[in-house]
Amino acid sequence: MSPSSPDYVAPDPLKPVPVKPDLLLVHGAWFGSWCWDPITEPLRERGFTVHTVDLPSVGAAGPRGDLYDDIAAVEAALARIAGPVVLCGHSYGGLPVSEAAAGSSNVVALLYICAFVLPAGVSPLAALGGEPMPWWVPSTDGTSITPADPARLFFNACPPETAERAARRLVPTSTAPVGQPLRKAGWLSTPSGYVVCTQDNSLPEPVQQTMAEVLTRTYTLDADHAPFLSRPDELAATLDAAVAELTSLARA
Numbered sequence: 078m079s080p081s082s083p084d085y086v087a088p089d090p091l092k093p094v095p096v097k098p099d100l101l102l103v104h105g106a107w108f109g110s111w112c113w114d115p116i117t118e119p120l121r122e123r124g125f126t127v128h129t130v131d132l133p134s135v136g137a138a139g140p141r142g143d144l145y146d147d148i149a150a151v152e153a154a155l156a157r158i159a160g161p162v163v164l165c166g167h168s169y170g171g172l173p174v175s176e177a178a179a180g181s182s183n184v185v186a187l188l189y190i191c192a193f194v195l196p197a198g199v200s201p202l203a204a205l206g207g208e209p210m211p212w213w214v215p216s217t218d219g220t221s222i223t224p225a226d227p228a229r230l231f232f233n234a235c236p237p238e239t240a241e242r243a244a245r246r247l248v249p250t251s252t253a254p255v256g257q258p259l260r261k262a263g264w265l266s267t268p269s270g271y272v273v274c275t276q277d278n279s280l281p282e283p284v285q286q287t288m289a290e291v292l293t294r295t296y297t298l299d300a301d302h303a304p305f306l307s308r309p310d311e312l313a314a315t316l317d318a319a320v321a322e323l324t325s326l327a328r329a
Contacts, residue, residue, distance in 0.1 A: 097123075097124045097125050097126075097320065098125075098160070098161035098162055098163050098185055098186070098320065098324060099125065099126045099127070099128060099158050099160060099161070099162045099163070100120060100125050100126070100127050100128065100162070100163050100165055100316070100320070101128045101129070101130065101151070101154055101155060101158065101162050101163070101164050101165065102127065102128070102129045102130075102165050102167075103129075103130055103132070103151055103164065103165065103166045103167065103170035103173060103174050104129070104131070104132065104135075104167055104168075104170050105166070105167045105168025105169040105170045105171075105192070106134070106135060106168060106169040106222075106250040106254075107135060107223070107224055107227070107247040107248060107249070107250050108135070108167070108168075108246075108247065109131055109135060109246070109248070110129035110130065110131050111246060112167070112243075112303065112305055112306070113127070113129050113305055115305055115306060115309040116305045116309045116312055116313045116316075117129075119309060119310055119313035120313050120316065120317070123313060123317045125317075125320075128154060128157075128158060130150055130151055130153075130154040131150070132146075132147040132150055132151075132170070132173065133146045133147060133150055134146060134147050134250055134251040134253065134254055135248060135249075135250050135251075136248055136249070137248040137249070139220060139221070139251075141220070141221065141249075141250070141251035141253075142251060142253075143251060143253035143254055143257055144172060144173065144253065144254035144257040144259075145257065147172070147173040147254065148172075148173045148176045148177050150173070151164070151173045151174060151177035152177045152180065152181070155177060155181050155183065155184065158183065159183075160183060161183055161184075161185040161324075162181075162183050162184050162185065163184070163185060163186045163187070163188060163320050163323070163324070164177065164178050164181075164184050164186075164187050164188070164263075165187075165188040165189075165190065165316065166187075166188070166189055166190070166192045167190045167191065167192055167305075168190075168191060168192050168193070168279075168280065168302065169192070169193060169201070169250070169254065170192060171189045171192030171193040171194055171195075172193050172195065172201070172254070172259060174187060174189070174192075174263075175187070175194070175195070175259060175261070175262050175263050175264055176259050176260060176261045176262070176263065177263070178263025178264070178267050179261035179262065179263035179265075179266070180261065180263075181263075184263065184267060185267070185268070185323075185324050186267060186268045186269065186270070186319075186320060186323035186324055186326075187263060187264055187267050187268070187269040187270070187292075187323075188269070188270050188271075188272065188316060188319055188320070188323070189269070189270070189271045189272065189288075189289075189292070190272045190274070190304065190305075190312070191272065191273065191274040191277050191280050191285055191302055191304070192271075192288075193288065194264060194269075194271065194288040194289070194291060194292065195258075195259055195262070195288075196259070196262050196291075197258070197259050197260055197261050197262045198258050198259070198260075199258055199259065200255065200256050200257055200258040200259075201254065201255050201256075202255045202256050203258070209255070210279075212224055212225040212226065212230060212279070213225075215252065216249065219252060220251065220252055221249035221250060221251055221252060222249065222250050222251075222252055222255075223247070223249050223250075224247065224279075227243075227244045227247055228240045228241065228244050229278060230278045230279040230302065231243070231244075231278070231279055231301065231302040231303050232244065232301060232302070232303050232306065232307070233276060233278050233301045233302075234276045234299075234300055234301035234307040234308070235301065235303065235306050235307045239306055239307075243303065243306055264291065264292055268293045268294075268323040268324070268326040269292040269293050269294075269323070270292060270293060270294040270295065270296060270319045270322070270323050271285065271288065271289035271292050271294070271295050271296065272296045272297075272298055272304070272312070272315055272316075272319070273285045273286060273289060273295060273296065273297050273298065274298050274300040274301060274302060274304050275297060275298070275299050275300070276299065276300055276301045277300075277301055277302045278301065278302065279302045280302060293323065293326065294319065294322060294323065296315050296318070296319055298311060298312060298315055299311075300312070
């Protein structure tokens, strides 16, 4: 409404403006913090301060870290942020996010984007019934894994050129986290939401829905495994709405 309108009411300068929590975005296996670039500006336009972290288990060359190194990296990133934070994990990134939140005093909510949500004491391999995913391709020395046909698995809702560029940026992930169990699960004590991506070819929608059942809220996005590339504006809007809802529960 224009200030010249007769119905215009000037904002009260003494009324506090709600401040949104910071967002710490944690990528999954094979990806890097680069994957968040398309949604960083849309989130900033919505009033968020956005942080990212690169996980040591992911890298073009070894030695690579394990799950517990990834948790330590997320904890270190949290320690550099003053004030409330919403931790957001994509895919494998849901695991370090879960444990890091359990030991943090400033995490007010958790968000999982087509991500693993596991209880303490369970490893990804155990959650998969002890069998690796058929599209995991181990290195000759067994220390790392790459995905077969990532364009079909991860980027099936992206424009072809976007899928090709993203597939070229993927790098190997350490095999170590596959067999390592979480020691704590922060979603047990923190308001948590799950963004189910209905076109995901790597983590099918029914699997996502099952993991989401233990969390506070579930949100749905018509996207593939990389919604930050295929549906960046829609993902930013979904995260904004989810943060508002979950943090209101945290304050209740």
